[in-house]
Every structure is written in structure tokens, then in C-alpha cells.
Amino acid sequence: MYFGGIALFLFGIQVVTGTLLTLYYKPTPEAAYESVQFVTSDVSFGWLIRSMHHWAANLMILFVVLHLVRVFFQAAYKYPRELTWVIGGGLLLVTLGFGFTGYLLPWDQRAYWATVVGTDIAGSVPLIGDALLQLLRGGADVTGDTMSRFFGIHVLVLPLALAGLLALHLLLVHQLGLADPKKPEPRERTAEYEQEPLRPFFPNYLLDEIVAWYALLAMLVVLASLFPAGLEEQANPLETPAHIKPEWYYLAVYQLLKVIPRTIAVLAPIIGIAVLIVWPFLDRSPEVLARRRKVVVGGATLVLLVMIVLTVYGYVS
Amino acid sequence: MSADQPRSSHRRAPWVHRLGRTLAAVGLLGLVWLALAFSAVAEDPTASPGASGSPQPSTTPSRTPAASEFDWLFATPVPTPSAPLASAPPVPAPISHPPADGANGCYDCHSVVNDKQAVIAADWEASAHGQAGVSCADCHGGDPSSDQITVAMDPANGFVGAPDRLASVGLCGSCHANVDRMKASGLATDQYAKYWSSVHGQQLLTSDDNRVAVCTDCHGSHTVKKVSDPSSPVFTLNVPELCASCHADAARMEPYGIPTDQYDIYSKSVHGVALLENKDVRAPSCASCHGSHDAKPPTSATVVGVCGKCHTATEELYQQSRHSELQAAAPQCWTCHGTHDVTQPGSYMFFHPTTPDYTCDTCHDLQTHTLRLELSRFTNEADRRCDTCHHPDSQIYAQIEGINTAITSAEDAYSHAEDTISRAAALGMITSDAEVKLTEARTSLIQAQAAVHTTKLSSIAELSTEATTKAQEAEQIAEGKVDESVFRREAMIVVLAIIAFNAAFLYLVKRRLDKRLEHR
Numbered sequence: 001m002y003f004g005g006i007a008l009f010l011f012g013i014q015v016v017t018g019t020l021l022t023l024y025y026k027p028t029p030e031a032a033y034e035s036v037q038f039v040t041s042d043v044s045f046g047w048l049i050r051s052m053h054h055w056a057a058n059l060m061i062l063f064v065v066l067h068l069v070r071v072f073f074q075a076a077y078k079y080p081r082e083l084t085w086v087i088g089g090g091l092l093l094v095t096l097g098f099g100f101t102g103y104l105l106p107w108d109q110r111a112y113w114a115t116v117v118g119t120d121i122a123g124s125v126p127l128i129g130d131a132l133l134q135l136l137r138g139g140a141d142v143t144g145d146t147m148s149r150f151f152g153i154h155v156l157v158l159p160l161a162l163a164g165l166l167a168l169h170l171l172l173v174h175q176l177g178l179a180d181p182k183k184p185e186p187r188e189r190t191a192e193y194e195q196e197p198l199r200p201f202f203p204n205y206l207l208d209e210i211v212a213w214y215a216l217l218a219m220l221v222v223l224a225s226l227f228p229a230g231l232e233e234q235a236n237p238l239e240t241p242a243h244i245k246p247e248w249y250y251l252a253v254y255q256l257l258k259v260i261p262r263t264i265a266v267l268a269p270i271i272g273i274a275v276l277i278v279w280p281f282l283d284r285s286p287e288v289l290a291r292r293r294k295v296v297v298g299g300a301t302l303v304l305l306v307m308i309v310l311t312v313y314g315y316v317s
Numbered sequence: 318m319s320a321d322q323p324r325s326s327h328r329r330a331p332w333v334h335r336l337g338r339t340l341a342a343v344g345l346l347g348l349v350w351l352a353l354a355f356s357a358v359a360e361d362p363t364a365s366p367g368a369s370g371s372p373q374p375s376t377t378p379s380r381t382p383a384a385s386e387f388d389w390l391f392a393t394p395v396p397t398p399s400a401p402l403a404s405a406p407p408v409p410a411p412i413s414h415p416p417a418d419g420a421n422g423c424y425d426c427h428s429v430v431n432d433k434q435a436v437i438a439a440d441w442e443a444s445a446h447g448q449a450g451v452s453c454a455d456c457h458g459g460d461p462s463s464d465q466i467t468v469a470m471d472p473a474n475g476f477v478g479a480p481d482r483l484a485s486v487g488l489c490g491s492c493h494a495n496v497d498r499m500k501a502s503g504l505a506t507d508q509y510a511k512y513w514s515s516v517h518g519q520q521l522l523t524s525d526d527n528r529v530a531v532c533t534d535c536h537g538s539h540t541v542k543k544v545s546d547p548s549s550p551v552f553t554l555n556v557p558e559l560c561a562s563c564h565a566d567a568a569r570m571e572p573y574g575i576p577t578d579q580y581d582i583y584s585k586s587v588h589g590v591a592l593l594e595n596k597d598v599r600a601p602s603c604a605s606c607h608g609s610h611d612a613k614p615p616t617s618a619t620v621v622g623v624c625g626k627c628h629t630a631t632e633e634l635y636q637q638s639r640h641s642e643l644q645a646a647a648p649q650c651w652t653c654h655g656t657h658d659v660t661q662p663g664s665y666m667f668f669h670p671t672t673p674d675y676t677c678d679t680c681h682d683l684q685t686h687t688l689r690l691e692l693s694r695f696t697n698e699a700d701r702r703c704d705t706c707h708h709p710d711s712q713i714y715a716q717i718e719g720i721n722t723a724i725t726s727a728e729d730a731y732s733h734a735e736d737t738i739s740r741a742a743a744l745g746m747i748t749s750d751a752e753v754k755l756t757e758a759r760t761s762l763i764q765a766q767a768a769v770h771t772t773k774l775s776s777i778a779e780l781s782t783e784a785t786t787k788a789q790e791a792e793q794i795a796e797g798k799v800d801e802s803v804f805r806r807e808a809m810i811v812v813l814a815i816i817a818f819n820a821a822f823l824y825l826v827k828r829r830l831d832k833r834l835e836h837r
Contacts (some may be wrong), residue, residue: 204830207823207827210823211824214819218820222809225806226809227745
């Protein structure tokens, strides 16, 4: 399973394409839309760079989540990799932050109104909701101030945070090695274990990753060519579109808000993510085999199914 | 004897009596003739000659502004809108009653006396009047300060009870025509005067026909709501149903011979669909064309102005046309577009699918050798075409063909551009630049279509050419996008092949390295 490596590769794509986009992008409400339009329509291969950035962002979130699910089900978060897991949780939050802040930047109708809905959700957090809303928007409404801070966060704060966390994550992976999905830690230092040949990271393991990255690159090229990143009408704060929906990765929370009381719907994902991050400290059993962790695996499967159902429901409703 | 002399002097010989009776008969006939002559002058030119007579229930649909539309009007004793109107009665004084002194004895009792009265009291309280402090006694008289029925409802204290329908108009007018009283609420004060000028008011005035609509029929009595209140029956979206509550009632309209299918026809028209289905309050309701308090059908003298209230630019274009100069024979808005059944206009309106039959008197008055317009020829929507009047051999017909060609070419060019843009958008291409050009083309096309009202081929052709050119430019941009998308897909296959080759090569290297590791 190469999910972690693929997520890393996609981050690399994001850094390269994001840097190229920044050369043309103008982060003001007056100029942002036209600059994105210019990049897409007039700059040589600008459409490709933007579409790659768009699709790599979506795929990055998908593969980070898949990586997390894989690590969870294989119990790779357990001793001695608790800290690797916690940092991974931080990486997930940063990745979601990238999606949230980057979505506004084209300043089209979809971007604007999805941000209005998204920040509204954040504003519903009990006690700190109003302050959080002000902090995110830079005022009462989504305006140029919101764009300025979203842009700053997107191109400076989050990349630095992600780079730092990623370095720590990789360092820990390197130091602790890969988890064995069949054997709990600490492993017994048997003669067989000691004699087991170590597979070198370079070139053997890296070649594995590169082949998988090529597959992802092919997927990105297909998606960018057949479904290039679009651009709706320029953002108009006075014209609310008929159907406002956030991006797919926030659809579950969005739909949850519709079916259960707002406060619970906002608190549930926050508590869920908090529990997820500290999970290695709650689940202290050394057992790694899924068939012997029926309650944990069953509960996680149920949560996952509920999220998928809510996402699909939110998409079709 | 002297007393007999005058008596004898008043005696008439039999021939004198006969002469007197003859003169009286001639005089009476003269008066009848004069009345008929005045009536003929006052008639609207759009009324059919056989329209006068006794009231006849309508058996034909009200699709045209011609005879069927106005038969009822001229068939009843109601004066025609162009005839001198009966004068409105003076505005009555408001009902006087002892001051309430902060009490509301009427409400206190009626809200608890029984369920029916409780509903009335609640309705009043929620009504615009209740909110504005117009009390029960302002309409019913009596003493609102008393909680004794014998005092509060004593005629000696001005109690008048429920006013009859005729009196209710004056009762409403006593406040609503009072400038000082209405100043605070900012309401118009001309409704009373307007009402008496309406067909409803005139019928009530001249025929004492109290079946016609009075204030309370539309506004309610205890439930009066502001016009801006969407739940009010007189709110724009509700007006057609309100009018239809009487005008679609065959039994109620039977004495007047008024068609009852207007609502059905209107609701299917572009106006009706916009108002009733799309809830577009800018679309016209019955009141927009007929008036509300001064309800009456538009006449041929006013119809262009009535339609022009909304279609301002089109009215200006029409005034530039040869049509507008034809006076009595002038085709007007309703000749081509109908009245209640206005449909989406288009180039289909130029010609019949097959040439209609023509006779000389189709367009010409054979006696006066002048042009004439027989509106009954436009009863059916399918007959509202240019060639209903214009003969294929005429010069004007050739001009219409030119107009048709210019407009349809522009429409075709626009439609092709639209399709190509849709195709490019479906391929995921950003088409905003092509859409901007298409919008410009649409503006020119609309101008060209509107210019048809000028009947001037040169200006229509110029605008159509402009629209066609812009549409072609838009299509060219969109074609470029489609080509670009095709290039991307072709390039994608090449890139995928390179990636596959690289991946396969690296996979083989990896396998060799793995085998080497196993052999170590």
C-alpha cells in the first residue's frame, strides 16, 4: 500500500503547480477572478497547471484519508508509533485546511458561497463560534479581507506547517521503520528476525514508490485533460446561487448539519477528530490483527460507512 | 260670460289635436335618432357593428380584442369608456361617533360573544385597519366607549350596522378619499373617483346593479390587508385569481354576456406563466392592463399606451412604423399579439404555413376606397400573421420576406453559436469569452426583433447582420475551444504512453533489483 507515499507525491505536485500559479495569481477580489481566467485561458499550459493543482488537491485529501484508514485498520498507530500517528492527524488537518483556504481563491460563485457556508459552520462552534468566524473571515462577511488571509494561510502558513510536520512524520517513519501488520510491537528479537534481510530504501523501496507515483501522474493527466478545472461566474455577494454546497470532503459535515441539531453536528466532527488523534493513547492493547480487534474495527467501519452515506446523501440532495 | 271666454279660447279643433300628436311623434323619433347617432359616434372602432342589442351570454372565447372582447361592453346599458361617464356621487362624510376614550367596547364584547363574532374580531385586529387604529365604530357607528349593547349599538349614538353594498363604497371613500386622513399612511386618495369611472362603478351608478364588484369584494371587509401583503387577495400574484373569482363564474357573468375563459387563457399566456408560475411580480396581472379601481378594458385608442407602460421601447419603435399612421385601420399591439393569450413572439408570426384566401374587402372598404382592418380575422392566434393582411403579390409582402430572412438568419447564427458554446462547455472548457460575444449577439438580435415593430427593412437588416456577425464570432471562439479540447485529449494519449513506458521500465529495473536482493 503506497497511500502515504502517494500523498507525499501529491504534495510535491501541489508545491510545484501552486508556485507556478502564484506567479500569475492576484489575491484581490477585483483581480483574482480575471487572473485565474487568464491563467486558464491565455497562459501556455496554464489550464494544465491549474487542473493538476485542482485534482492533486482532491486526490491528496483522498489519499491522506486512505492512508489514515489503512494505518488504523492495520493498527500501525500502536506502540512505538503513537507520535507518528498524532503528527499524521495534524497532517490531515493541515491538508483539509489547504482545501478550505484554496477553494476561495478563484473568487467565483461556487468558491465564494462555499466559503460562506464553510465559515458559517465554523461560526456554529459553541462558545468560540463568533470569534472563530471573525478570525476566519476577517470581519462579519466574506470579503477581500477573507481572501487576503486565506491566501496568506494557503501559500505560507500551511505549507510551512505541512513541511515541518511532514519532516517529523518521515523522520519517525524512518527511525521506527514500517509496522508489521501481523506482528505486534515490541517484536521478539528472534534469530529469524535478526537475519531477515532489510530492503534498502534506495533504490528498491523508492522505485516501488516511483512506479506508484507514475500511476498517479497518469491519473492526474487523464483527469486534467478530460475534466479540466472550471470557473463559474465571478463571485457576487448579492446573488445567492440556488444550490450552495461545500467540496466533497466537507459534505458529510454539511449533511450532518441538516439532519441533527446544529450544535451537535458541529461538535461531533470536532470531538471525532480529537478522539482520532489521541486514539493510540486510548487503545493500549498491543493486538494488531483485525480479527482480534472486532469492536474497534467494527466501530470504525460503522463510522466510515456513516460518513460515506452522509457524503453521498449530501451530494445527491 | 267673461269666465267662459278663456275656456272657449283653449278649445282645440280635432285637426289641432292630430297635428299635436303628429309633431310629438316626430319629435320623439328625432330624439331616438339623435340618441342612436350619438351612440354610433361614441362606439369604439374595434366594436363590431352588430354588437349592440340585448345582453347575450358569451359563447365564444375572448381571444381577440375584436367583437368578442367588447360585445358585452356595448351590449349592456353601461356607458362605453369613451362615452361621457355618469358623475361620481359626492364623497360622504365619515361616520361620526362618540369618542372611544381608549376603550373598545365593540371588540371586548364581540371577541367573546360567540365563535363567529370572535373570528370577526380577530380578523379585524390582524387587519390593516386594526393595525392602523381604524375602529369598529368608524365603519359601523355606535358608541365604542360603552360596554352596554343598548348604548353601544343605539342608532341614537350613530350606530348604522352593516352597510349595504352601495353604501359601502361611500363608507370606504369617506376616509380613503380624504387627503388629510390618508396623509399619515401615504395612501392614494383617488380610488373613490376612479371606482366610479370604472365599468363596475358605472354599472352600479347607472343601473343600480349591486352585483358588480365593490371595495369589499376585492379587499375584504374585516380582513382588509395591505396590497404589499402577499396573503392579501389584491397582492399582484393573487390578482388574476381574485378577478377570476367573479369573471370565470359563468352564472355570474351570464347577465352581462362577458366571456368567462379569460383566466384560463391568461394563465397559459407568457404574462400568466411569468406571474403565476414563475412568481415574477413584474409580469402584468389583470389590473396592469385594465386598471384596478378604474377597471375597464383598454380600447383601440389606449391599447398601445397600455402595453407601452411596460414595453416602452417597443412602443417607441411602433410609433415610428407605417402601421401607427393608419389610424382606424392601424394594426395595434393586440392585432398581432392578442390580449389575454399573448404568446412568445417569433419569426413564426410572419407568414401562414399556406397562403390564406384574400378578397378585395379583406383590406379595403369598397365603398370609401380606404384601408380597413377587420379585427375578427385575428381571432385565432394562428391567423395573427403579416400575410393575413399583406397579399403575396404586394411589394410589402416582399419586404416582409426580407425581414423574415434577416431575422431567421440571425436567429440561426445565434442558435449555432449557442450549441457550439454548449459543446465546448460540456468538454470542460471555459467559455466565458465566447459567452460575452454571444451576449452581444443576443442584444443585437433582440434589437433586430424589436425593430420589426418599425416595419423598416433597412434598420432590421442592419441589426440582424450585426447579430449574425457577433454570433459567428462567438461560434468561432467556441470552435477554437472545442479544437483545443481535442488537442488536449490527443496529447493526453501521448503523455500516457510516455508514462506507461517509463513506469514499465522502472518496474523491470525494480524486479531485477529485488531478484538481486533475494540472491544475496
